[in-house]
Amino acid sequence: MLELAILGLLHQSPMHGYELRKQLAQVLGGLRSISYGSLYPALKRLHAAGYVVTDEPDPRAPLPADAPALTGRRGKVVYTITAEGKERFHELVSQAGPEAYDDGGLFGVRLAFFRHTAADVRLRILEGRRRTVEQQREGLRASLARTRERLDRYTLELQRHGLESVDREVRWLAELIDQELTDSGQRRTDGPSSGDADPPPATTPPPPG
Amino acid sequence: MLELAILGLLHQSPMHGYELRKQLAQVLGGLRSISYGSLYPALKRLHAAGYVVTDEPDPRAPLPADAPALTGRRGKVVYTITAEGKERFHELVSQAGPEAYDDGGLFGVRLAFFRHTAADVRLRILEGRRRTVEQQREGLRASLARTRERLDRYTLELQRHGLESVDREVRWLAELIDQELTDSGQRRTDGPSSGDADPPPATTPPPPG
DNA sequence: GTTCGATGTATCGAGACGATACATCGACGG
DNA sequence: CCGTCGATGTATCGTCTCGATACATCGAAC
Known part of the structure; x- marks a missing residue:
């Protein structure tokens, strides 16, 4: 479930884990938050799977008194979605089976990214x-x-x-x-109205008839 | 959270794990169910803590082809609450701090056993x-x-x-x-009305004044 | 007589959670 | 100039919960 949400957010722009968590809490409606104990392992999984990349070669190295002069370096890690990640995201976002709606939490996330769904x-x-x-x-x-x-x-x-x-x-x-x-x-008689929903990603079913 | 719910149900009558699960699902409002993967470990914890006892000496022994002739014996385990368990239940049911209501799930359980609460x-x-x-x-x-x-x-x-x-x-x-x-x-002007709520377990605050 | 669904106990791996540790930063006041 | 405070930021630990699954017994239906 996190997988989809994270990829969805990174799809819009690269982010830190911290920022990711805040946005996630926002998207999830403020009730459902997400803890670091879930977020970082999830990011690690996504990174291992090649769906995201980081801007730091190895965020683990604590620079052991070797190069303390470097000012900017302090472990911040920006996560960026890869082409595979985008592909994975669209794959997830296109699933229409029971797994997409049986669980309320997952359904909420699905709904939050509906503008990417056919x-x-x-x-x-x-x-x-x-x-x-x-x-x-x-x-x-x-x-x-x-x-x-x-x-x-x-x-x-x-x-x-x-x-x-x-x-x-x-x-x-x-x-x-x-x-x-x-x-x-009314797809062709009228232009779309509200919000910034993407122009529908095609696959629109033919109007009834 | 399970601890409270299980003790609360066993407070009414001894039960099998299976029955416990059904009643639990009912009390929890049908939405929140509980899986065996939570239930049995929880029972094990309660048993280890001495809050419940079982009618089987060791439910683990699979009677390894030793006494297969025994008809009735097939691992059914009835759980019964102990005096310590009842004490623990009333202790839990009397907590009024944030832990009692910050989590919606726990609050639901608390409400379900409100008739045991002052x-x-x-x-x-x-x-x-x-x-x-x-x-x-x-x-x-x-x-x-x-x-x-x-x-x-x-x-x-x-x-x-x-x-x-x-x-x-x-x-x-x-x-x-x-x-x-x-x-x-209106505590003294009128008899209580609805349901089978216990006669209030005392500790009633004095009427405002 | 056998297959089926309800009853029943139990474990496994995956993963989510709260708590916590640690580090850097800007701002504010002494 | 120093301290500390709150926001930002990364990360792990132990505990718990979950869904899936295995296994066994039973009554009834066919």
Whole structure:
């Protein structure tokens, strides 16, 4: 999951780990943050896989009193995405299977980089996510109906609030899907409207008919 | 976190790991489930600490072709809470510090066992949680206001939905707090109403005055 | 009588987390 | 001129959780 997020951010511009973490927290909605204990190992993996390069030959060497005169040198490492990394990113961003939406966290990251995702893939992911969450909702509803008598007030409130959250997510997804359909419907009659979304990376499905 | 949940369930009746997992999923609201990879190690820890006992002398011994004739014996393990376990549970359930509400998951578990928690602790936890979530909300609001121009439609929607969720949680918590206050206010004029909540485990703060 | 799904215990490797250590930097005040 | 404070910055450690998986038993359905 981190892999996608990091590549996505580096896709825009090279960055330090520190900056990466801040942007990540921002993209993830401020709730989901990311710890260094996850970030640096992830960067190491990406580096080992050749998806990113660093501007320092070996960031590990602590320059052991050999060249202390060098002012600028103090371990800062800028990570830059490679061609392979970009390829990998587009590969990840084009996956439309259950792995893309079954987990809420990953889905969030996917959504955050939707402007790099083809329109048909976007639609399939949104609909998959909706199915998943709808099933959650039904399970929750059933469980609540079955046990509502035996539950004390607090557990009941907890379940009720959880159910409402899931319900809201379903409605939210429905809105997003509607927007997608509307957009792709009026694709040629009207220029795109909001934000800085890329000109859709092609692969747009033919308008219904 | 698991520790509290497991002890809380075993507090009601002894159980198998399997059953424990199902009940856990139910209590946790159906969204947050728990995997065996967490459950069994947790049980092992609790067993090592003396908080639970098993009905099998050593569940590890696979009876290696020694006594295969024994029909009933097939590794089922029933876990029962001990006196130390109950003590530990009440200790955990009485903590009112930030650790009780800063993490949403743990807070959910705490809420699920609120009927074992003293009224004043309940109130402090609810208010602590509200503060935490309110701060999250403000951070989110500020971040959204600061960056709303630069965000594409999808990221914007993501943030908006996240903010709304947090906002809803704040309102929900406010309702719960109101109920707590109302209840403790009319404590002697009216019998308790809903669910099977235990008669409050004492430690009720004296009515305001 | 056998195949199937629920029940049931258990471990493995991958990876995420919080805490923490360490180092540099600019700014602020004594 | 010095100290220290908070932001920036890299990195690791131990602990925990997860998903996947293996294995075994059981009742019922076919």
